[in-house]
Amino acid sequence: MSDNGCGFPAPGLHSFLFKPLATVGGFEFNKVMLLALITSLLVVTFFWAAFGKAKVIPGKLQMVGEAGYDFVRRGIVYETLGKREGEKWVPLMVSLFFFIWIMNIWSVIPLAQFPVASVFAFPVVLAALVWILWVGLTFKRHGFVGFFKNVTGYDKSLGAVLPLVMVIEFLSNLFVRPFTHAVRLFANMFAGHLMLVMFTVASWYLMNSTMIPAAGVSFVMTIVMILFELFVQAVQAYVFVLLACSYIQGALAEHH
Amino acid sequence: MIANLAQLAAEETEQNPLIPAGPELLVGTIAFAIVFFFFWKKLLPNINKVLEERRAAIEGGIEEADAMKVEAQSVLEQYKAQLAEARHEAARLRQEAQEQGAALIAEMRAEGQRQREEIVAAGHTQIDADRKAAASALRQDVGKLATELAGKLVGESLEDHARQSRVIDRFLDELEEKAEATR
Numbered sequence: 001m002s003d004n005g006c007g008f009p010a011p012g013l014h015s016f017l018f019k020p021l022a023t024v025g026g027f028e029f030n031k032v033m034l035l036a037l038i039t040s041l042l043v044v045t046f047f048w049a050a051f052g053k054a055k056v057i058p059g060k061l062q063m064v065g066e067a068g069y070d071f072v073r074r075g076i077v078y079e080t081l082g083k084r085e086g087e088k089w090v091p092l093m094v095s096l097f098f099f100i101w102i103m104n105i106w107s108v109i110p111l112a113q114f115p116v117a118s119v120f121a122f123p124v125v126l127a128a129l130v131w132i133l134w135v136g137l138t139f140k141r142h143g144f145v146g147f148f149k150n151v152t153g154y155d156k157s158l159g160a161v162l163p164l165v166m167v168i169e170f171l172s173n174l175f176v177r178p179f180t181h182a183v184r185l186f187a188n189m190f191a192g193h194l195m196l197v198m199f200t201v202a203s204w205y206l207m208n209s210t211m212i213p214a215a216g217v218s219f220v221m222t223i224v225m226i227l228f229e230l231f232v233q234a235v236q237a238y239v240f241v242l243l244a245c246s247y248i249q250g251a252l253a254e255h256h
Numbered sequence: 257m258i259a260n261l262a263q264l265a266a267e268e269t270e271q272n273p274l275i276p277a278g279p280e281l282l283v284g285t286i287a288f289a290i291v292f293f294f295f296w297k298k299l300l301p302n303i304n305k306v307l308e309e310r311r312a313a314i315e316g317g318i319e320e321a322d323a324m325k326v327e328a329q330s331v332l333e334q335y336k337a338q339l340a341e342a343r344h345e346a347a348r349l350r351q352e353a354q355e356q357g358a359a360l361i362a363e364m365r366a367e368g369q370r371q372r373e374e375i376v377a378a379g380h381t382q383i384d385a386d387r388k389a390a391a392s393a394l395r396q397d398v399g400k401l402a403t404e405l406a407g408k409l410v411g412e413s414l415e416d417h418a419r420q421s422r423v424i425d426r427f428l429d430e431l432e433e434k435a436e437a438t439r
Contacts (some may be wrong), residue, residue: 013273033283039291044299051299054306056313062303069303091296099291120273121280125288183274190273 008205011197016118016190039102045145047098072097080245085247085252089245094131096126104189104233107196108226115233118189121184123240129183130244135174138251141149150251181243188236192229199225399424 020028051064058066072094077086099119107115116122138147148154152168155162201224206215402424 011438016273027279029279033280036283036287037290040287046293047299051303051306056310058306066307067304068298091300092292093299095288095292095295099288105410119276119280120332121276122284124276125281126325129288168264186273 009201009232011194011201013195015197020137034112035106035112035114036103036122039099039106039116042100043095043098059060068098069094071223076238076241076245080173080249083186086245089248093241093245096239096244100126100185100240101234101237104237105188107193107233108228113196115189115193117185117236118193120186121250123182123185126185126240127178128180130247133177134247134251137248178249181240181247184243185236185240188232192232195225196222196229197208199253395428399426402427 008200018030018032018162020030021034022029029214046061047065051069054062060179073090076097077093078088081089103116103122104114106112107118135147138150140152151170153173154166158165199218203215203218203222206212206218399421
């Protein structure tokens with residue numbers, strides 16, 4: 001962090017770099033990785049507590065867990081894939097939703113204060129997983145030619161523009177789509193984090209100056225942004241899973 | 257300041273946020289794998305089983321309630337049928353009893369009538385017989401007394417027995433006629 005004249009420690013890319021907490025055999029273990037693992041631990045622990053000894057007449061925790069589970073299962077998977085095809089994708093989508101959501105929520109948790117998904121590697125892993133499953137499923141369902149037709153959006157009725165459409169669709173489906181899938185989540189969390197850091201640091205910085213009212217404004221904005229981020233975090237988890245389902249649905253559908 | 261900016265720019269071109277770092281990819285994969293593994297193998301099968309049980313329990317409860325309702329309905333109908341039958345039976349019995357009672361009373365009345373008539377008839381017969389006996393005895397006595405009286409008055413026995421008895425009879429008949437007329 002360098003002072004650029006006025007001494008305001010502006011947030012930037014360096015806000016997303018962490019010194020390693022521990023180095024094991026050249027492997028640098030940093031805060032983001034720790035948060036990712038704690039995310040896993042939290043999600044599993046919560047749902048273990050809720051569903052570990054599930055009862056027909058649910059307790060409070062089980063009720064909350066069931067509500068979350070039902071939201072993803074009925075609200076996303078069944079809606080897009082249908083009950084019959086969707087059933088075996090439920091575990092993946094439920095895992096994705098809660099993993100992403102909790103990763104995002106770290107953004108507003110004191111001490112953590114960093115959305116794990118704002119480090120590109122994490123959305124990449126998840127988007128890549130969905131992409132691999134999608135490619136594999138399309139091959140399995142439609143064979144090699146079918147895969148090609150499905151991916152290129154082959155449709156004879158398009159006539160002369162068909163080659164152009166095929167090239168665009170091919171690039172779009174195979175390369176652009178997984179990239180945007182990951183970037184959508186990453187960029188939202190990245191931008192959100194920048195905004196939060198911006199207003200938080202500004203509140204602190206302005207307190208030490210002669211512009212205390214501005215510090216107040218900045219502080220209010222911090223609160224507003226935290227509330228907004230809470231909303232965006234859930235929405236992004238939802239959108240990621242919804243898109244994953246719609247990609248899978250595309251693989252299951254008959255090519256036209 | 258310009259130097260600082262240049263330094264910052266240099267730092268930031270070194271760090272491209274769109275190039276994922278290997279270690280983070282690895283940790284991300286592991287972290288997600290943990291979540292997925294538990295959901296897939298343990299937690300969701302667990303809750304699905306319970307949800308299925310709950311669904312079955314609710315459906316079972318509804319079915320049970322339906323069955324009970326049907327049974328209650330049939331029992332109610334049975335009761336109603338029994339009640340109607342009982343009422344019918346009671347009415348029939350009452351009717352029968354009435355008829356029997358009426359028949360019995362008629363029979364008894366007829367019997368009483370018959371006995372009364374018998375008694376009355378027997379009484380009449382007895383009275384007739386007694387009267388006849390008394391009349392004949394009286395007639396004899398009166399005849400004898402009259403004959404004796406006449407004999408004493410005349411001083412001699414009447415010759416013609418046949419005529420004598422005819423006179424007495426005629427006399428008595430006249431008496432009887434008088435008695436009849438005065439009655």
